[in-house]
Amino acid sequence: MLPQEFETRMKQMLGAEYEAFIQSYDKEKQQALRLNPLKTTAAEFLKQAPFTLRKVPWAEEGYYYSSTDTPGKHPYHDAGVYYIQEPSAMAPAEYLEAMPGEKILDLCAAPGGKSTQIAGKMNGEGLLLCNEIHPARAKILSENIERMGIVNAIVTNETPEHLAEHFVEYFDKILVDAPCSGEGMFRKNEIACMEWSMENVQNCAMRQDKILDHAAGMLKAGGRLVYSTCTFAPEENEGSISRFLNRHSEFEILTVEKAEGMSEGNPDWALDAAEEIRHTIRLFPHKLDGEGHYLAILHKKEDGIGRAYAKGGMEREITKDLIKPYLAFAEENLNKQQEGVYIAFGDQIYLAPVQTPALKGLKVLRPGLHLGSNKKNRFEPSHALALALKPEDVRHVYDLASDSHEIRAYLNGQSFTAEGEKGWYLITTDGYSIGWGKLAGGMMKNHYPKGLRKNM
Structure with missing residues (x-):
């Protein structure tokens, strides 16, 4: 049963489309996986795929699988060959257009679907900071980063406010997959439906304003910020972006090509919305095979001033004595070694990405690739290293x-x-x-x- 207030608002928003929208709740939920380009290519995987696959139009590595397939139980899942992900949720990271060598922040990253998608585009080069404010969810995020064999990611458990104090106009690109009222997930998540209220919609909208403001300060001039939610609520979508643009004249909405079935944002659904809100994107379940999502692609205008700043400068490498056991292991067992900065947490040895900023003062769960542990002058390799x-x-x-x-x-x-x-x-x-x-x-x-x- 959908909340009455929700139904009333959706009728007002969709008009003649409402019947098709409400009928979509009776449709079979679409399930999808996203191949991990760090492990395989579509050409390689499709030759041996043990599932029935169909392409997700807006995601380069995304594929729907049939209701009779169980990819979560296959050994390929444990090997990080793919990530099981709701198909609409693949769109935001795709529009971020991550590139190797960039510094990228996924600000609200758990459980890790979008972070791992971004990492695949980066191909192990550059710095990916994956942050999650809730400790338990941050742990799940870290585990998924490990399973997918990602070598250039740092996982933190911080507030956006605290991160913004450490990083000033530092990142080339930022993804804000904001906490929201979850209306787009009602079809597959009964709890989200049961917990819904207009009061929660308003609370989420206020929280999104603060998160976006902190993200704005961490993005370089000329950088790209993608904002996304899994809700239909205009207050959290067109409204959040309209309010943001009113506060931040240095940002503009980019016009991007939409995949088949995607809709444009509607300025009539938000107070004092600029006409350019039409260039944002909505995903409706009655128009495509996926759940409800919204995304806006924003550009921070160039101002000619390079302010890139990370508190504390760069992370310092540990002394060579601490990595001697690992180097001996690598000499005996590996044909190549990754580039990076060696750091230690107790007897645990990590390889942080090249140009890692100082991590002191941050709650860090995973400071890069976990290589393994020193044990009485011998080295034991980690599971993360194997998967990488x-x-x-x-x-x-x-x-x-x-x-x-x-x-x-x-x-x-x-x-x-x-x-x-x-x-x-x-x-x-x-x-x-x-x-x-x-x-x-x-x-x-x-x-x-x-x-x-x-x-x-």
């Missing part, structure tokens, strides 16, 4: 077929007999890295993390 590597990056590889009993036993934590040289092995499934094993005496000891093990 490809077979050609290591000396020893042991592949298990994705449809075999062996891969399921491995994911359940079982060791297995194997022949080969003694030492660390990158375990792969159909060529995709999925974890570590260590061979000795004809037995491959399982190093798949206990917290991730499952019965399959």
Whole structure:
């Protein structure tokens, strides 16, 4: 049952389209996955895809899958070959147009769908700061960054206000997927429907104003900011952008090409809205295969002044003595090493992206790629490192077929007999890295993390 106030407002907004809109709630929900370009290409994956796939029009790596498919239970999911994501939610990161080498902020990033999509576009080059204000959700974000094999991301658990104190006009691009009333998710999330109220819509709108103001101060002149929500509420969409433009004359809305089925924003739905609000984008479930979303692509005008500033300057690298065990491991087991800044948290060694800003004073969950840990002058590689590597990056590889009993036993934590040289092995499934094993005496000891093990 939809809230009565919500229905009344949608009737006023949509007019003759309302019947088609309300009938969309009886349609089957669309499910989709997004391939990870850090792991595979569409051409490679489609040759062996174990699912029935259909292209998502607005996402380069996005594909719908059928209701009979279960990609979340397939070993490819554990290997980070794809990310299961609502199809409309793939649009904002696509319009951000992330490029390798840029400094990018995903300000409200959990659970990580958009961050991992941005990282795929960056191809391991540049700096991606993924932030989430809620600690439990920040942990999930960090886990998804790890699963997708991302090497150039830092995960923080901060308020937008505190981040803005550390970074002044620092980022080339910023994504603000703002906390919202969630109206666009009513079809698939009963809790969002039950908790809805006009009061919450107003509260979300006020919160979005503050978040956008902090984001504006962190974006470089000439930079791009994409704002998105998963709600239909004009107060949080056209209204939020109209209020933002009234406060920030240095920003303008960019005109972009829309995918088939996308609609333009409506200035009549917001108070004192400029005509350029028509260049924002709405996704309605009765017009395309996806849930309700809104997005605006904003440009910060050039002013000729370069103010890029990060509090504390650059992150300093740890002493070489602390990374000797890792370097010995790398010399013995790896064919190549990533570039970056070595930093330590206790006995844990990380490789932060090149040009990482100082992290002191920030709540950091993941300061880059977790390489592993020092243990009494020996190094034990992390699961994150395994997922970030490809077979050609290591000396020893042991592949298990994705449809075999062996891969399921491995994911359940079982060791297995194997022949080969003694030492660390990158375990792969159909060529995709999925974890570590260590061979000795004809037995491959399982190093798949206990917290991730499952019965399959």
